[in-house]
Amino acid sequence: MFGRYFVQRVLQLIPVLILVSVAVFLIIRIIPGDPVLVMLGIDPEERARISEEQYESLKHQLGYDRPIYVQYINWVSRIVQGDMGLSLRSRRPIFDVIFERYPATLYLALTALLTGVLIAIPTGVIAAMRQNTSVDYAAMGFALWGIAVPNFWLALMLIVLFSLKLGWLPSIGYASPFENPWLFLQHVFLPAIVMGTDLAAPLTRYIRAEMLEQLTQDYVRTAWAKGLPARMVIVRHALKNSLIAAVTVIGLQTARLLGGSTIVETVFSWPGVGRLLIEGIYSRDYPIVQGAVLLIAVTFVFINLFVDMVYKWLDPRIKLE
Amino acid sequence: MKKASPLSFVLIATLCFAASLHAASAEPKRGGSITLGISKELALMNPLINTSSTEARIRELMFEPLLARDLKGAIHPRLAESWEIWKDSKVYTFKLRRGVKFHNGKELTADDIKFAIDYTLNPKNGAYGLEDLSAVDRAEVVDKYTFKMHLKQHNPLLLTVLSEIRAFSAIPKESLTEGMRKPTTFPPGTGPFKFVEWLPGQRIVFDRFGDYWGQKAYVDRVIMREIGDNTVRFTALQAGDVDMIERTPYEWVQQIVEGKIRGVGYAKAARAGARNLEFNVADPPFNNKKLRLAIAHALDRKEILQAAYHGLADAADQRFPKGHYWNFDVPSPAFDQNKAKALLKEAGYKGETLELMGNRGEVADIEGATIQAQLKRIGVKVELKILERASALEARRQGKYMFKLAGGSDYPDPLPAYEEYACEPDPRKRRLNESGYCDKEYDALLRKAEAEVDQDKRRTLFRQIVTKLLDDLPIFAIGFTPRFFTFRDHVKGFVTNGSGDFEPWGGGLSHAWVDK
Numbered sequence: 001m002f003g004r005y006f007v008q009r010v011l012q013l014i015p016v017l018i019l020v021s022v023a024v025f026l027i028i029r030i031i032p033g034d035p036v037l038v039m040l041g042i043d044p045e046e047r048a049r050i051s052e053e054q055y056e057s058l059k060h061q062l063g064y065d066r067p068i069y070v071q072y073i074n075w076v077s078r079i080v081q082g083d084m085g086l087s088l089r090s091r092r093p094i095f096d097v098i099f100e101r102y103p104a105t106l107y108l109a110l111t112a113l114l115t116g117v118l119i120a121i122p123t124g125v126i127a128a129m130r131q132n133t134s135v136d137y138a139a140m141g142f143a144l145w146g147i148a149v150p151n152f153w154l155a156l157m158l159i160v161l162f163s164l165k166l167g168w169l170p171s172i173g174y175a176s177p178f179e180n181p182w183l184f185l186q187h188v189f190l191p192a193i194v195m196g197t198d199l200a201a202p203l204t205r206y207i208r209a210e211m212l213e214q215l216t217q218d219y220v221r222t223a224w225a226k227g228l229p230a231r232m233v234i235v236r237h238a239l240k241n242s243l244i245a246a247v248t249v250i251g252l253q254t255a256r257l258l259g260g261s262t263i264v265e266t267v268f269s270w271p272g273v274g275r276l277l278i279e280g281i282y283s284r285d286y287p288i289v290q291g292a293v294l295l296i297a298v299t300f301v302f303i304n305l306f307v308d309m310v311y312k313w314l315d316p317r318i319k320l321e
Numbered sequence: 322m323k324k325a326s327p328l329s330f331v332l333i334a335t336l337c338f339a340a341s342l343h344a345a346s347a348e349p350k351r352g353g354s355i356t357l358g359i360s361k362e363l364a365l366m367n368p369l370i371n372t373s374s375t376e377a378r379i380r381e382l383m384f385e386p387l388l389a390r391d392l393k394g395a396i397h398p399r400l401a402e403s404w405e406i407w408k409d410s411k412v413y414t415f416k417l418r419r420g421v422k423f424h425n426g427k428e429l430t431a432d433d434i435k436f437a438i439d440y441t442l443n444p445k446n447g448a449y450g451l452e453d454l455s456a457v458d459r460a461e462v463v464d465k466y467t468f469k470m471h472l473k474q475h476n477p478l479l480l481t482v483l484s485e486i487r488a489f490s491a492i493p494k495e496s497l498t499e500g501m502r503k504p505t506t507f508p509p510g511t512g513p514f515k516f517v518e519w520l521p522g523q524r525i526v527f528d529r530f531g532d533y534w535g536q537k538a539y540v541d542r543v544i545m546r547e548i549g550d551n552t553v554r555f556t557a558l559q560a561g562d563v564d565m566i567e568r569t570p571y572e573w574v575q576q577i578v579e580g581k582i583r584g585v586g587y588a589k590a591a592r593a594g595a596r597n598l599e600f601n602v603a604d605p606p607f608n609n610k611k612l613r614l615a616i617a618h619a620l621d622r623k624e625i626l627q628a629a630y631h632g633l634a635d636a637a638d639q640r641f642p643k644g645h646y647w648n649f650d651v652p653s654p655a656f657d658q659n660k661a662k663a664l665l666k667e668a669g670y671k672g673e674t675l676e677l678m679g680n681r682g683e684v685a686d687i688e689g690a691t692i693q694a695q696l697k698r699i700g701v702k703v704e705l706k707i708l709e710r711a712s713a714l715e716a717r718r719q720g721k722y723m724f725k726l727a728g729g730s731d732y733p734d735p736l737p738a739y740e741e742y743a744c745e746p747d748p749r750k751r752r753l754n755e756s757g758y759c760d761k762e763y764d765a766l767l768r769k770a771e772a773e774v775d776q777d778k779r780r781t782l783f784r785q786i787v788t789k790l791l792d793d794l795p796i797f798a799i800g801f802t803p804r805f806f807t808f809r810d811h812v813k814g815f816v817t818n819g820s821g822d823f824e825p826w827g828g829g830l831s832h833a834w835v836d837k
Contacts, residue, residue: 032711040447041371044714045728048752049452054444089364089373091503100521156552163560171560172548174523269548269557271522278549279362283373 005312009305020297021079024290025072033284035064039088062088075290084294085287094291098273102295105265105272107177108195109257111188115196116203117250123200124207125239131212139204146201151194155267158190172269191268195261199253206249210242217241244314251307258303259296349814353835354542358554358566362547363525366507367497368490369441371449375545377487378567381824382527382543382831383424384490384510387415387434387483389826392818394646394733396484397826400429400491400511410475410774417466422532423493424509424516431468435460436494438470445500450488477771477779481734513538513824513831522547539814539834558585558807564835565808565815567823574805575631584810590821591635592642593804595729596626596688598797601722603748603757606675611668613794616724617654618661619699620692626800628691629684636800639787640729640738642819647735649784653791661699674702678725680713685726688799692726717755720748727755728802731820735783736771742795743767758795811837 034044036058042049059065063074078085084094127139163171169190175183214220215238223233262274269275273292280288361373368384371377389399401415421429438460441448456476461469472479482488496508507516513535514527525545529538546563548554551570558566559582569587576582598620600607607613622636641647677692679685686707693703708716716722732738744759745751766789770782790796804821813836816828823829 032709041365041373041376041449044711049449054451057444058447087364091365092505097521104522156556159553159556159560163562164556167560171557171562172553173546173562266549267553269522269546269553271520275522275549283364285364 006309009308013301013305016301017298020301021076021294022072024293024297025075026068027293028281028284028286028289029068031281031284033286035059035062035088035284035286038284038286039091041089079294084291087288088285089283089288094287097288098276098291098295101271101273101276103176104174104270105258105274107184108188108191108261108265108270108272109254111192112195112199112257113250113254115192116199116253119196119200120203120207120246121239124204124242125211125234127204127208128211128215129234136208139208143201143204143208146197146204149197151198151261151263152267154197155190155194155264158193159267162190174269174271187268187270191261191264191270194264195257199250199257203246203249203253206246207242210245211238214238214241244311247310247314248307251303251310255300255303258299347813349539349832349834350836351539351541351834353540353837354544355540355565355812355830355833355835356544356546356563358548358557358563359545360547360549360551360554360568362522362549363519363545365503366505366519367503368486368492368507368510369437369446369448369450369497370503371487374567375547378545378823379507379516379525379527380486380490381512381822381829382514383507383512383516384486384492385512386486386488386490388480390481390484390733391826392816392828396480399484399826400434401483404480410477411472413470413472413479414463415468415470417468418534419466421491421511421534423491423511424530425493426532427493427509429491429511430465431462432465433491433494434468435462436496437489437492440497440499441489443499446497448489453482453485453488475772475774477774478734478736485733514543517542536831538831540830543830555807558809561809564812565806567804567806567821569805569807571631571633571805574633574807577807578633585807586810586812587808588806588815588817589633590804590806590817590819592731592801592819593821594802595637595640595731596629596634596799596802597727597729598692598724598799599727599756600724600795600797601720601755601757602793602795603720603759604723606670606673607724609668610793611664612670613797614654615661615664615668615670615699616696616701617794617797618657618664619701620695620797620799621656622799624695625688625691629687630800630802633805634800634802637798638791639798640732641735642801646780647783649787651784651788651791654794654797658699665699665701670701672700672702674704676706676723677703678706678708678713678716678722680710680726680728681707682710683726683728688726718751720751720755720757725755735786736767739783739786739790740767742790756795758793760789760793763789763793811835 036055037044037047039058039062040050063071075085086092087094087097090097123139123142127136130136159171162169169186173187175187177184220233220238223237259274262278264270265272265274266278273295277289277292280292359375359378361375363375363379364373365376368380385400387399387401389397391397400418400421402418403416405414407414417429417431417434423429438454438457440446441450441454442457444451456472456474456479458471458473461471463469491511492508497504513530513533515530517526517528519525523546527543529541531537548557551568554566555569555573557563573582574587577585577587600613602608626632626634626636635642638653639648677689679689686705689705689707693705696703717725741753742756742758742763743754744764745754748757751757763786766782766786770779770786773779773782806815806817808815813834815830815833818825818828824831
């Protein structure tokens, strides 16, 4: 049963991935820009700096003179072989450029995930337990604020408070957790709070709502009736069942976090994939943008698959229509 | 309240005296490091190719051009100690300075210079200086310290070009390979700082080069950190995470000037950019000179600059600032609303709406709104048309606009600056001359100036050129836009030039020191 479900889901991914690759390939071309000028480091305003012949020969060399579908097929067939091409600006392989940035994004995503879950689960559970009390209102107020507050604003405010006014934490920068764990924690704290809030806000609401529902169920009443301690009833019974819905939210958010937050990474100068993507877009480095977006999209698709599998495992009744 | 004892007064007085002594000790100190917040990430480790402002910054620290240009624009020997010009200015012989070391310890020779020139001239390499060196036919090594440059024709700009690092810089022979594949590290340079490491997205590190032939840098280390967001970059400076930043937003600089932000100083590059109002003179309505003149008389430069640049920009009526060698004392339309109204009548203006084009993302909306308000005072209706950069560029190239706000570059020589208004063959495919201006007399003057070798005679010619341009008015200069470096108070001695270089001759980071 589980195996068949898995195969079905994987087969469904194929058209999704094809669509994703087409979108990724085309989207960057919608923005005006000229790959030849990008490579030569010539501003479009200074186009007169190169001769037409030199321009055409470079365009040919880069393959940008061929029809767009030929360019797409070439691109896809290279990607399948593990070659994502060269960055226009740095002329380094895209694979290297992206994967030297990936660890930073991964560490931040995991820290943010942990922060978010650590905030959301207790807050959601306590809010449900104390429904319609001031504790509940405070928790829901936090959730509403967390959803409404823009990332970049929160990030800037935290920098102003913790770096500028209090001087407790560095405003920007990065250190590897394996080389200098203490410095890493100092640097990761603020971005993790920002991204964690982003994750915790909706998650708190989900957990509270699910908990409220579970707490009215018969099996919970039975658990109370047979005299189980409160911790057992809440954690082992009600919370475990509430988490099924939360898994979807956590899964989707994880996929988002792993794609790197362009805003948070840019504000905190975090050397991740999100910032690389922004740099690529600004400088019209097509291959970088295509590579980074493809990576993000594929991560998203596979995490979705993973979430579905976990879902199925948590609740074996789930079937594919 | 406890009374202060006489002893404490003595103590305070001594402390004050010590503090003033400390402040007065302007003697540069060696050592320490400066962390710079830069706006863009490094991409390419090839000094002969340009890709972003950051590469240009790094080139200035690590590499050197043949000649130097000081803060006033005069040319001095640098890697080349002396030069002679032969055969109707078609052959230049350069003598290299002896004992100049690359960062790898090797001595600089004429072979290295020839290699850099050949690399630049090879179109397969996509070097940025190819256009700058287009007059050069070939380089020839005479002996270890002597080489010749043979020119296709006389080029009055050659020495100026050779004083710019973007034309080419000295790198060891064979340190770059032909083609578009690029190196994975910087080739060694001869500059005051040598490359140590680059961690993408994190930092780029340089150390003082102990064997530098010229004045050695004061600081031991320069670290660059990319902080893309302007506000965060300034906050990081205030928080002490970096010592100095480039491209500080005007609103912060204004607060520093007004004394609202303390502990931070600034260095101004007064001419990092220029702002102009350019008319499309090939088509109506601005093919009417009187209308152009009416607009020019109606505009108050100071007000426009105050609104858009927080009063930090300098007004200008020519491409070069007052007091500059290439600025001339010639008549230009002054702010005079009555004259403007009279000219408007003569021009036959009947209340048509004039479209003013600008680029999105610049301050064109503020400048444009100010111009709109000023022209309304003389009864001219203006509609703002702010376009995306690429669309604006296309409209300009095809001459599909009435008048526009435009940026301008800081040129070291007037020839390329005024060449921008030379006739072009197709008014619907404009290259440099976006105004569509075409005047035989103007072109003839330019050609004379191009062929002229004598500097005084050139100056006379350019005076005529500027006079002609100010009379025909295809362009109305508004002013120069500054750029600001800001730094913590412990960074001393940093001086930049008009265009905002990190390492201009006689200033820059190698002259900066840390007083902590």
